Amino acid sequence: MSRIVVTGGAGRLGRSLVAGLRDAGHDLISLDRGVSSAPELDGVEQLALDLTDADATTTALTNAQADALIHLAAVAVPFSAPEDIIMRTNSQLAVSVLGGGVAAGIPKIVAASSPTVLGYGAPAGWIPERLPLDESSPTRPWNAYALSKLVIEQTLHMLIRQTGNATRFAAFRPCYVIAPEEWAGAVTQQGHTVHERLDDPALSAPALFNYVDARDVACFTDTLLQGLDDIPNGEVFFVAADDALAREPLAELIPRFFPETEALARELTGTSPAFSNAKARSLLGWRPKYSWRGELSTRTDAAQ
Numbered sequence: 562m563s564r565i566v567v568t569g570g571a572g573r574l575g576r577s578l579v580a581g582l583r584d585a586g587h588d589l590i591s592l593d594r595g596v597s598s599a600p601e602l603d604g605v606e607q608l609a610l611d612l613t614d615a616d617a618t619t620t621a622l623t624n625a626q627a628d629a630l631i632h633l634a635a636v637a638v639p640f641s642a643p644e645d646i647i648m649r650t651n652s653q654l655a656v657s658v659l660g661g662g663v664a665a666g667i668p669k670i671v672a673a674s675s676p677t678v679l680g681y682g683a684p685a686g687w688i689p690e691r692l693p694l695d696e697s698s699p700t701r702p703w704n705a706y707a708l709s710k711l712v713i714e715q716t717l718h719m720l721i722r723q724t725g726n727a728t729r730f731a732a733f734r735p736c737y738v739i740a741p742e743e744w745a746g747a748v749t750q751q752g753h754t755v756h757e758r759l760d761d762p763a764l765s766a767p768a769l770f771n772y773v774d775a776r777d778v779a780c781f782t783d784t785l786l787q788g789l790d791d792i793p794n795g796e797v798f799f800v801a802a803d804d805a806l807a808r809e810p811l812a813e814l815i816p817r818f819f820p821e822t823e824a825l826a827r828e829l830t831g832t833s834p835a836f837s838n839a840k841a842r843s844l845l846g847w848r849p850k851y852s853w854r855g856e857l858s859t860r861t862d863a864a865q
């Protein structure tokens with residue numbers, strides 16, 4: 562059992578992640594702007610603070626006496642605030658939380674980045690160099706959210722240059738996160754239900770039909786923290802489902818939305834996703850357990 566601090570534990574992903582880690586036997590503390598009454602946080606220690614306040618954050622992290630820190634707190638949706646606010650908030654959080662974790666002597670620190678660092682959806686056009694995408698695919702952020710996520714990844718490397726291997730770091734890029742209540746019909750992060758995203762491929766096309774179950778992300782972070790001493794410091798991982806959030810093969814869907822990608826997408830037959838999770842599998846031994854077909858088929862309104 563570890564004592565784990567989660568920033569943004571009251572958020573959409575944070576709630577599932579805190580619940581999953583608590584159920585795996587860990588002792589959790591959530592630091593967020595507010596205290597949440599969500600059932601997922603039952604029995605979890607919560608502290609309300611503004612994490613952009615570096616001194617207050619370092620004090621809270623020091624008092625937590627934690628074995629590990631998972632940094633989720635962020636403006637989490639592109640264009641949900643003015644670009645300068647997103648850039649400032651997320652970059653400031655990277656330095657105050659990750660730097661605060663180092664100052665507090667927390668030995669393992671991981672942070673949520675995002676697949677958007679790759680730059681898909683750019684209005685001026687974007688074509689992948691190859692498919693499936695993986696961690697060696699080039700980063701080309703085109704908005705402040707994606708750029709701020711790259712800042713988070715780079716902040717880890719800045720801190721490694723300061724501390725050597727005394728602190729172990731990693732970043733993870735969760736694909737479009739779907740929480741248990743969203744399989745049951747609640748709207749997802751972009752304001753559509755899972756069924757609407759499946760029925761209208763244009764909704765998921767900009768992010769190449771990526772997704773991951775929030776419980777799989779919780780399991781991923783547990784596996785990552787356990788393996789962090791045994792992998793190179795500062796690795797980045799996509800956290801993706803084994804399949805695509807689509808009813809048709811991506812070999813057909815991707816060229817429909819991204820012109821001139823027929824040859825690139827040719828291998829994405831059957832249910833193959835556009836984002837590879839092979840690195841997490843080979844370095845950490847993690848595999849997702851959940852898929853949209855399994856989740857929707859277990860519900861009464863499903864399988865349409």
Ligand SMILES: NC(=O)c1ccc[n+]([C@@H]2O[C@H](COP(=O)([O-])OP(=O)(O)OC[C@H]3O[C@@H](n4cnc5c(N)ncnc54)[C@H](O)[C@@H]3O)[C@@H](O)[C@H]2O)c1
Binds near residue numbers: 570633675
């Ligand atoms: N949900 C997704 O599909 C997805 C995909 C990729 C990456 N991510 C990343 O995962 C993380 C969590 O995303 P989410 O969907 O749960 O977002 P969310 O908006 O639901 O949760 C973010 C939490 O951070 C907290 N927060 C923000 N600023 C804060 C501050 N200054 N002080 C204290 N708390 C603060 C908010 O109160 C909120 O509870 C984010 O870093 C996001 O960028 C999410």
